[in-house]
Structures are given as structure tokens and as C-alpha cells.
Amino acid sequence: MRDYTIYYKDTLPIDGDWPPGNEWDLFVSAFTSARRVRRVFDKVNATEKHWLVFPEYGYDATDLPTTGHVFAPSVRDEAEYVREFWSSLSGNPQGGRICIDITGFIRPHLCFLVRWLVACGIRRFDAIYTEPSHYVAREETKFSDGPVIEVRQIRGFEGIHQTEAVDSETKDALIINVGYDDRLITQVAEAKESSRKIQLFGFPSLRADMYQENVLRAHRASEAVGMAESYFAPANDPFVTASVLNEIVRESTARAQVTNIYLCPLATKPQTLGFALYYVNECVNGPCSMLFPFCSSYAKETSKGISRIWKYTVELPTEA
């Protein structure tokens, strides 16, 4: 069993200077209206700083940041977006120190970026995540703004699936990292209606009350999800999340025959990072996919305040 919890994670001061060793050659962050994202961008000490502006956030040209390099294409496909961004970089980031602020990322783009870094031969990067004090409308906070356009596999996370056995007692398993967006949970559960559902909740949550809020929202998708097993992993820890995923898959496949596995990261960004990390380490070219309900737009600002700044040192495998 792979143990992801041995990877380094640390917190960084919100107000004071960051300790030595926190300097990078390349810093990438996703632009949103949240103060926690902009504050970190200003604070980071890096040779090159890049803003990724995602069209799903709906920013006008006049809203774009004035500091750092701004990458704001209209392309929505996560693979095309990341590939275009990477080819726009002036130097070769391989070998340099890379830091990615995952706080404002759209999940499929974050996942594909991890897959892309593996394909580029990058073996290590730092990820920063800034925890909010609370979400703007508590359990009623809307993260996805527009309608769900489609539920599909995230590019680069499309497994080599097995066709169902003639004896259909074997089943697909859908592991949903349950977040606040019950609409998205419903959509993905409906897309893999016949699968055995497993819910992975963020617990401990970022803030004490967020777990209750999370459960309240998730309950609204109960008809679509049906009977589901529940597991827990800390909302702010990608490494424990990856380890728990490993455990869930081992337990599920030991208990019953599983044909294919579908992973769906709908909770916090650290947990999404954990899903991506688990996948690139253990699932590439296996019968496992990452599934996502793609929305036309996302809310520009969903949180208030800064509670903690995390730095995760992510080590990547070599491309299979």
C-alpha cells in the first residue's frame, strides 16, 4: 500500500514573512475575486508569476489583474487550456522550482495540470491552499453558477475500462468526494446510475461548522445517490485523502467484484489534489476514470476571510 502521508505539508504565516526556502522559479495561480487568492499572489516570492484566468468565471477584460503575467484564453477544454498555457511559458520549467496556488482552480483544470506535470517529467512541485474563514452563504453557498453542460471524464483521467461481464453481479463503483454542490452530486450520480456509490466526506472539515453544512447539502442529492457507504478524510489534506482513496478501493474490491472505478472530486481543492495524486500514482491505464459534471460558469467569490495557508510538497511519479 502506498503511503501518501509521508509527503511534506506545512502552514505559512498569513501576515508575517514566509520563512526562507519558500522561493520559486515559477508561480501559477487561478484568478478569482477572493481576497485569499490575491493576497497569496502578492506575497509569493517567485521569479515568474502567472495568473490563469478561466473563462468559466466570466471576467471581462477590464476586470483582469494588472500584476504578473496574465493568461486568459477563451478555451474551456482543460487539456487544451493547460497545454496552451504551458507552451506560452518563455523558459523550460522542468528542473526549476514550481509553486501552484490551487485555491482558485477549477477542479478538472487542476487535475489535468497534475497529469500534465507528470507527462512533462516534473517530479516535484509545491501547492498552496488558503483556507477561508467561512463560505459567503454558509450551507446555501453556490459554487457552480451556471447549468451543468455535460458529465464526462476529465481529460488525461480516462481509464481503460472493462466491458461489463456477462454476469452483471459485478458493478462499477463511483467514489464521490462530496462537497456543497448537491446539484453536481446529483448529476454525477445519475450519470453512473447503476454503480455502487461511495461518498467521501471532508472530515475534519476546514471549519467546525462546515461538515454539518456539507452533510445538509449532500442530503439533497440522496435520491440520486441512493444507498451509499461513507468514508472520511480531512478536508485540507491531499495526502491523507489519497491514502484514504487507496484504502477505499482496496476494501471495495476485496468485498465485492468491481468492474470499473469512477472518481469524482467535488469537495475542497486539497482533496481534489489528493484525487489527482492518487490517480497519477495508481490508476493510469487501469479501469479507473475521473468523472466531472462540467458547468458553464462558476461563482467568482464564494468565501470570506483567511484562516490558514497550507503548503503541500507534492512528489510525482514518472510517466508510465
Next chain:
Amino acid sequence: MEGNFPSLPETVRLKPAMKDRPSNPFNYTKADGFTDQEINDLWVDISPHDGFSKLAKLTSPMPMYIVGGKGSGKTHLMKYFSYPVQKIRHANDPQAGIRADGYLGVYLKCGGLNASRFEGKKQSDDAWASIFAWSMDLWIAEHLVGTVLDLAGGGNAAVSNERDACVEIAELFDAPSEHMPDTLLGLHRRLRDLQRELDTAVNNCAVTGGLKATIHATRGNLVFGIPIAISRHIAAARGVRCLYLLDEFENLSLPQQKYVNTLIRERKEPVSFKIGARLYGVRTHSTYCADEDNKEGSEHETLPLDAWLRADKRKYAVFARRLIVRRLGDYGKVRWPNASDREIRQLFASQFEDPAHTRLARKETAFIRSKYEGRERPYFEMLRRVLQTGLTAGVSPGVASEADIDEIITALKVAELPLLEKVNILLLYKDWSSQRNLRESAKNISADCHRCIETREASGRYARVMHHFRADLLAQLRRDCGGSRRQRQSYTGIDTLIAVSWGIPRHLLILLKGAVAWALFNGEEPFLGSPLSIRAQQVGVNDAAEWFYKDAEIPGVDGKRVQDSIVRLATLFREIRFSHKPSECSVVAFSYDQTKISDDARRVIQLAINWSLLIDVGPQRDRNSLRVDMKLQLNRMLAPLWDLPIFRRGVLALSPDEVNAIFDDGQVGAFQQIVANRVARMTAPCFGRKPQQPPPNSGHRLLPGFDDA
């Protein structure tokens, strides 16, 4: 317990054998999650003798689309006819059983293809079309060979004559390689390897930017060639139709569906297809054969499953009750034997608490008598107010003073029978609208009312209005005088629940799931002696209505547009139902001239039909022009959200402007005014007419809909 059903035979009585609270027997509402054994065990046919199999024409060569709303039973139906369940049905001798069936069902879910992989990634549409076709051929072939292996080999590796079959199958590949296997097991592995090779190329495309895949056979070759080879060489499959059951067709994009349509067009014996799709799921009938469309009746036929289930109310009700009985199979370890339809009906009558239904609604309205003891009932207060307003405005014929108003109200009162009081008031409003003398009218209505009570007269104006508007007037009474949860709009009783589900078995299961969950949580023992309480049923209905409304959200930008339209339509129905003088009784449907509405309205209406928010209930002849209009009814599952009736009686004829104001996003600004105009015609004291100029210093108040200007 036994005393509950003294008239029923021993075999149909419920026998609880455990004290523990049982789990909800309606928890599973989707066939998709069932095992093959459950698919078989929970199967209920529409008729005792080959109901669904006859309907689906399983041995017919003609391909068929089985379309229906979500939960209409497509998956259960298609899985029931698939090989694994055939094998369960013919456990003693599967080969003989399948020969007797005349078909071998190869079930595949299009969702399992993850078809969105075959799009984008900077590759051309043509490239993806070819790759998808190859992937689909491999997928179908692998399933088919796996199925034949199981049938012919029965778990053993060796199948007689398989070498001959494999030699023939090898010829189907464009460049037969020396590695072609000579056993079905080897062929199965080879197909799986080819699929894996293709999947790797497709998946890596996003990362590498290139698509390096090899197509090894001309499209369709494997899909038709393997069944031919197998039926020629493998005894177990000889003379048996190879029936591809492709479910979840809606998960394929338009070009992908075009490929399946092409297979249907190029069909070869002994193959046929059943394609399961949601109502919106069939995006095209076009093919890659010179872009020609497949024609209904020529290349394919369609079975609209939910429409078919809705069409025969009686048959559906029998089916629905049997469905419930089957689900109750092992519930709480009670025994639900193979009772007759009559026995089941009798049994359920006592298992669902339902308010008493009496001719004059004496029991249903008892709460009003006690609640308003010694004080004026709200509907008379309202009548008094409008009479006073009419008097001031000079629009109340025959009413000259407060004493006249008292006289009218006194004449209309029947303290013991609130329903008749509402009938009386409605008739007065009707006469008022016709500008009859209201004092005279009140006297006549009172006389009719007493005759109705005494003689049980079933004809004439009074009886007709009472019969037609009974449901609406009871709804108005509950709204006017209700308050407690028990007295809200009533959707209770097994017949009502079945009617609400309206051809969608899953809706019935969801209604019952919510109701039984609530009952069990609150210590009730439904189906174990005590009936399912009214409160539990109401909770079930309301939860299911909310779930349906949310669940029917259409993906993409049109979703909100369609749902907003449904809200506007339901609001209009509600305003009419609760108006003083509804123009139609039990209005929950509308008709319109399709040729005169805007394109956008037409499109939104079609989406609402495709997502089962609106149900096409047949054509309606326009009263004046005799033109044949489209008639649509709001899905009954939505009725509780707006306190609407579930049974349609009147149909609202909407003008093109009204339809556009409801369904066309660009014209919704006119909606409020259109509702106001409609409802004004049904509202006392003016009934849509302009009021006379009031005398100076009369101290009048403004009427609704009229301003100072």
C-alpha cells in the same frame, strides 16, 4: 391482526413475524442498481400472458426504439430480456430456454462507453466518427462473444465447432493476422486487447496531442458478421435471433447516434436491435448512408413506454398494485402471496388511510364547522366584501343596501354543509357575471340547494356545477379554512398515488418510499396492520413533487427557461382554480394552435414534453373554429407544488399571445398582465368589465386591476 381482513382468504392476510422495525421496501427505486436475480424477482408484467414481451416484439427483425421518461421501466424491461436474466428464467436448461425464447439478448449500456472521450482533443469530427465506430463494434462484439461463450460453453472453455466459427470471424478483419485465435475464449481476449489498445490511444490523445489508433475491421463487420458465424457453427445459437439491447441511447452524441442508426439501417439477419432512450434521447434518425433518415415503420418502430402505460388507466392501476405487492415480498417477513387483482385491491383499500368521501362532503368538511363555530366563515366574509365593493361601484344588480347583502348571504348559507355553501357562492358569481338580479338569484340557488339535499337530484344546473367543480371547491375550502397540515390539499389513497405516478413506475416507488420512510420513522407500521397514515402519504407526495421538479432540470442553458415556463403555467392554473368563478373546472391542461406561436415557445414546449414536465394528452378541437389544437397537461407529479388537481376536466384554451407569454423568454414581460386579464374575468364584482363611474363622495375603494389614472 387476523381480524383486520376477516373476509379475505388466509393466503392474503398479512402475517408479521418479527417485532423489529423493517427496512423500507421501497428504498430501491432504480432497476439499474438491481442484480440480475433482483431484475427477475421484481419483474411484474402488464398482463399475465406475455404482456411486455409481446409489446417489445422480441423475435421480430424490425429494430425498435423503446422510449420513455426517466423511471418508465425501460432498463428493467431491457435487462429482463437480456441473456443473464434469460439464464435465470431457464435455469434448468438455458440453451433450450433460449431456443424457446427465440432470441439471445445482449444488453449494453451506452453510458459504459464513456462516449464523450471520442470528441474534441483537437481531432477532426471525421477521425472521431471512425474511431468511435470501431470502438463500438469492438464493444458489441466483445459482449456478444462473452455471452455466447457463457451460453455454449456453460463455463467450460471448449465449445463445439468454435474453431470453424473463429475461422469465419477471422475473415471479418481487414487484415487477418496469424495471431487470430481459434477458440471463442481466445477471440474474446483478442477483442478485449484490441479495445484496450484503442482506449489507450484515445485517452493519451489529450496528453500527447496525437491520435495513433489502428482500425482493424470495416465498420459493422463484427456487429453483423459474428452473429452470422455463430448461428452457422454454434449449435446453442442456431435459429436464435441475436438481439442487441442498447440502453441509455441518450448518452451518445449526435454523430455517435448516427452510427447506431446506420447499423440499424444496414441490419443483417439474424440481428435485431432494441434501443432504449429517454424521450429526449433520440437526437437523430439520420445515418451515414448518404445522410438518409431511417423511417418509422420502414427501418424501425417506436414503443413509447410511458405513454403506453398511461393509455390504459385500468391496466396501469392493476400493474402498479402488483408492483407494490412484489416490492412488499419479504417486507418485515410478512407473506404477500399471489393474490388475485380483486384481493389485492381489497387489501390495499384498508392499507392506505384516506379521508372519507361522501356525496355532500359532510365528513371532509367537518373541521370547518368546528373551527368557525359562532363566527362567519372566510368565504362568506369574502363574499360580503365583494358585494359591498360592487354595491359602491354600482355593479351588483339587485343589491341596493347592506340589508340586501345580508339577505343574499343568509340565503346561501347551509351551515352543516360547507361544500354546498361554496356551490351556492359559485352559482351566485356565475349569475352575477351574467348580470342577473342577485337577490333573485340567491333565492333560486337556495331552493335548488335544498332540493339537492332532499331529493339527491343528479341532474340540472345545481347538480352539474356541484359535480364538475367539487374538487376545486373542496380545494378552495381547504385553502380558505385550512391551516393545519392535515387540512391541506389532499392527495391520498392508493388510487390517487397510482394516478399521480401516471405511467412512470419509478414515481410510484418514490412516492411510497418517502411516505413509508416517514411512517416508519414516526413509529407507524404500514402494511403490517396499521394503514399508511394520511400525514405520511402527504409527506411522500410533497417530497416526491419537490424531487421531481428538481430532478427534471434540463442540463444546459435551457433548463432554467423551461422550469420558469412551468412555474408560469402552473401559476396561471392556480390563479384560475382559486378564483371566484373559475372558467374551467379542474384545470391543469391547456390547448393552443401550434401554427401561431413563436419558434422559441414551440421549442421550450417541446423540451418540457421531452422532459415529461408536460404530457401530450391528445388533440383538442377548438370550440369556435373546430381547428384541431395541441393539448398538454402538467405532469401530475407537479400538481401538489401548486395545489392543483391531478385529474383533468376542463382544458384552458390559450391564445398564441398567452402561450408566448408563458413559454417564450422574449415575451414573458406580458405574462403578469395576461394573468391579470384572465383572472379579472373570473373575479367579482366586475368580472373583467369596466366599473361604472361611482357617484361623487361615495368613498369607494379602488378595485383590483384599476388604478387612479
